Amino acid sequence: MKREKRQRIEADPIPLDLQEAILTRLPAKSLMNFLCVSKTWSSIIRNQRFVNSYYAMSSTIGSRFTIAFCCGSQAKFDDWRLFVFSSSYEDEKSSSLATTLHMTIPSVSSASGCLSVHGLIGCTIGGPFIVCNPSTNKYTILPCAGPRTFLGYDPVGDQFKALTMVSYPPPPQPQDFLVYEVLTLGGGESSWTCNTFTSLPHFTVTNSICINGFVYYAAWTPTRTTNPVIVCFDVRYERLSFIKAPMPVVCWEGESILIEYKGKLASIARHPHADFHSFDLWILEDATRHDWSQQTFELPFSLGMGRNITSPGTNKAGEIIFAPKHLSYDVQPYYIFYYNVDRKDMRKVRLLGIADDEEFRRRYKIAGQCYVSISPEHVETIASL
Template sequence: MVASMQRKKKRSSKAKIRGRRRRQNGEDFFVAPEIPLDLLIEILIRLPAKSLLRFKCVSMLWSSLIRSRYFSNRYDLTVASPLRPPNLYMSLVVHLVCNSMEVCHNPRETLLLSLSSSSAESFDQDLTIPGMGGRNMVVLRGLILHNVCRKACIYNPTTRQSVTLPAVKSNVFAQESYRKTVFYFLGHDPVLDQYKVVCTVVLSSKRFKRITSEHWVFVVEPGGSWKRIEFGQPHLPTRLGLCINGVVYYMAYTSLANNIVVSFDVMSEEFNMIQAPPEVSSYGKFVGFIEYGGKPAVFDYTNMRQTNLVDLWVLEVGGEWSRTSLFLKPCQLHLVDNDIDLSVEGTTQDGEVILAPIPLISPYYIIFYDLQKNDMSKVWIRGIPEHWFSKNDSNLRFFFKLMDKSGESILHLET
């Protein structure tokens, strides 16, 4: 009797999973079964991002699920793969009449290029976004932070969603000074799963003998607003920031001529200062601030052309710096043009340093320097609109960022 009931329950369960037939107006209709939520999530996270964005219109349940932070995090972990081709983002900006300290609405020409790498020889343009782009791009977990005039903008290239944060209401902007500057850094707290934008506003005199700085934090969430953070060490940031394991790092300069590295804990919202290597100048023209092996590092290539030597300084646990010196291979010296200055534009997931010519020359290229193998390779970039090369404008700026740790994020931005 018990065995018979179990067989009937089993058949009933199978029938429920397979669906059921319903008869209405003399016709048979097949009613599809409901998909369990956990199974639905496993199916959806394996779909392309474009499909997910379209499927938000299927139902309120699907829309809420796809827009949820839990689902976007699961999706980021699923799509992040070393086999995915990286995306190189290049922002071209011409400010016509714009001071970085002013909130302005003057016309400006901007272009954001997305260049996906499918081979080791070249990048081919697959996306252009006119009117989109800005200065000092920072890439973190599939998001791009850039600033236009005095405002910070966060852009998700996968969802095409852009959010402009309100301007910081700092008293520094109203003061008379030789130089006023604003810097934005993007951080992520892995414990509370929060994104925060850090703003440093700096007032400095000639030759930086006197520096005044204010610091503000914006939590990227509904109802977010700027909150001032007290830090008693005035400084001027000199490099774009890195976010590593919930801590934002950036190089800076103080009025005492000390080269430092500033750290900001995203969760506790506390600043700290670390002495930079004394041999390195934070204002050095040929110095880059990069992530190497999951740690902040200083890449000094000041003597690369004269002695073929580069130095890598890695910040170890406890605040000590370890130094590694590398000599370029003689057979690769021709890749470094003595007449063209190069700037460090970050690193790849494999620890390759990206070096890019500072002038916008045609044909354009970037150099990948593999520090572990001490090997260089040149990659030509195709797809930059030709009219940008003909611009002879001192206000022309372009910025690079490589996104290859999580090339796609479906995170829905809310402020």
């Protein structure tokens, strides 16, 4: 009796470019788990070209919100955390957006201006500067020693940089100059580089925003209440310049609101100590000529006191978003508002899961006033510092 020979069938290996194409379509958290599957997959996922391809693919799928706030026990610092959420993809017909808690960062007692820059979140806090990636649940504490740090991204050089104001002018006497440090990030802490430069004295009054390789923030120069300007930092060439700004753009100091509007820097001006039922939209049309345009809009209904409402920016449809600055003290729904500048109408959308659950508040000992920072049009990335 003849024994049949079994034919060994070997499957052809999947081409490398096909493996990359498949991996770009997977969630970021899955990719982090797949780093341990094989050396080949680990090499693909960590490759900078793949990181860029993944970001480009995520950009075509759509953007989300990131929502961050700090809360904790009033009596114990160790109980404080920075909470980072993201929303589901936007649907213009929906009256709500689901949110997901991605990560908590311990021992952070205050945060403001948690800005999404090319998929990473930079958080200005009263201490070290934190950069986190909610898609991978990783964060880095940067060695930035100064009262203010701003995160920027250079799309040409494909580099993240942190701009730190090392010295700060104590009012009312201005200093002759300010000292800045620029930390170029990427490739691990051992490869970070730091440069120092000086600038004319100015008094910073807003958080920053990064648009197309430039970091902007509003300031007075050289002292308070005189010469309102927009400070412009060229991330690639590490140069600081000043753009003359109309008084309404900077006049309310910390109440000034800078946003990106249709790819340009813009400012929303309203009276912070009156009912928020109208606003002026100032748009920087030409930075070289310091040219600004201005439009006035009336809201269909008041959003309450102006000082309690801010704007994180716009969505892809160009609607201007308004949101409360703080969570409610007790369990209450958290709503954001979309204003359509063409139709002159406004819609109300609830963010589900932003500490509107009693059990959530109890578990994390959330009490007191929690400052909320929203960054619209956040795109997933697997980049790390």
